[in-house]
Amino acid sequence: MQVYRGLDIGTAKATPAEQAQVQHYLIDCQEIDQRWSVADFIQATEELTAQISQAGDLPLLVGGTGFYLQALLDGYQLGGDKFDQTDLAYREKWQAFAEEKGSQALWDKLDEIDPQAAAKIPVRNRSRIIRALEVYEKTGQRFSDQADQPNPHFEAFIIGLNTDRALLYERINQRVDQMFAAGLLEEARRLYEAGGLALPAGKGIGYKELYPYFEGHISLEEAKADIKQNSRRYAKRQLTWFRNKMQVNWYDLVLHPEDENKIIKDLTAWLNPKEG
Helix, strand or coil: CCCECCCCCCCCCCCHHHHHHCCCCCCCCECCCCCCCHHHHHHHHHHHHHHHHHCCCCCCCCCCCHHHHHHHHHCCCCCCCCCCCCCHHHHHHHHHHHHHHCHHHHHHHHHHHCHHHHHHCCCCCHHHHHHHHHHHHHHCCCHHHHCCCCCCCCCCCCEEECCCHHHHHHHHHHHHHHHHHHCHHHHHHHHHHHCHHHCHHHHCCCCHHHHHHHCCCCCHHHHHHHHHHHHHHHHHHHHHHHHHHCCCEEECCCCCCCHHHHHHHHHHHHHCCCCC
16 A cells, blocks of 8 residues: 555555664555556566665665565465566456446356366455456466466565554554544545545555544544444454464564664674574
């Protein structure tokens, strides 16, 4: 979400002062109506990683979208379309089909050609269903036969920050309150008026929960509560993903701020392993 221009508060984007301290990449590089897929992320990040490494610096990938990070680090082929964009004609065809026939009919089409992929994709997830149909039309192979084939090609020291669950949730609640104090309501209203859920950037947590408030269906306090709840649930899913899918070195800088020195020590040891 931080790739989108104008979405600063709800995405907890680094401030201009913070960005001035160290070079940041892939921030404010997309308009809110532009699609940004995992394939786009991989292509851009691999190019930047090569440039940074060639300059003698260490790339730091910062974020919480586990699938994107795993796809990059493990070199996933992502349905045979690692870098290039699938022909837009395929996407428009299936988008039009979904608009005319509905999500269930779209899912049924996928189930006919690739029941394994359909079983893993909810009927409501149109974009993922369309993606699988695109891949089949373009390559002639089922999405489930191609997708997510790992080929590790990056060495990485993965740092995970976590703390007591109750404390984590309380800090999430506080952060949401701080976002509202900083102007989240106005930022979300601009996104809503620009298209809301119809935009690629319009479905993020912290924004979509406010649309019913703008439409007069719920109170502002109810919208705030929804943002906090969805943020807590997302944090839980993040932790589950990283624990189950990736080799993470965990640290608790809330209860143990001295662990900051341990991170530096562990990272240094990883970068400079002792001989023998």
